[in-house]
Amino acid sequence: MLMTEANKDAVDAITDQWHAVRPDLDTVPMAVFGRINRIARAVSDEMERTYNRYGVSLGEFDVVATLRRSGAPYTLSPRQLSATLMLTSGGMTGRLDKLEKAGLLCRNPDPNDRRGLQVTITERGLKLIDEAVAAGLEVQRAALSGLAGEEVEALSGLLRKLMAGVG
Known part of the structure; x- marks a missing residue:
């Protein structure tokens, strides 16, 4: 996907700021884990609200x-x-x-x-x-609805591979 100002997110804003003050840093890992953390937090919060309905x-x-x-x-x-x-x-x-x-x-x-x-x-x-x-x-x-079925499968495989490498 071609990166444009229209499809940048909050993590892009953070990495853009780092590029401005420290252009020598490769911020791709920051972008990956920043997104993983934000997604996990948002979904976890929604799961908490969902389970709360069940007491x-x-x-x-x-x-x-x-x-x-x-x-x-x-x-x-x-x-x-x-x-x-x-x-x-x-x-x-x-x-x-x-x-x-x-x-x-x-x-x-x-x-x-x-x-x-x-x-x-x-x-x-x-x-x-x-x-x-x-x-x-x-x-x-x-x-996950913004992803096609094969993208979800690919993401799951990539995350499994990432997880195996970190612990």
Whole structure:
């Protein structure tokens, strides 16, 4: 795409300013990550608003969604949830408390470890997460609507390749 003043964005304005004061800098990496960050923030904010309509935050959604995608019987230990979501045990406990109080999951003793617990999604939680995940996908689909299908696939592949190189 040919760059014109009409199709410049806020990130272009930032990199243009850097070019003016430091023409020796290659600001392409700044432009790439500036756009990735802005897109991620905007979509994340919209996802938060979407999940709030279902009575859960983005973080709480992640807990219930992790249980759902684990497959039947939709049960994991708090430790497995914490590891998957990269949360401290204290952070996980707070989320589990709120989600249990809302009737979206329950905690029961682990029959294989008398010191352990198992977290299981409830029928209410299963219904909520199935609706919320579909609504969240619509938000993401809308964010990608300016791209053709093959562009979305290419972008996904490029981001996978980028992600492999950074961590």
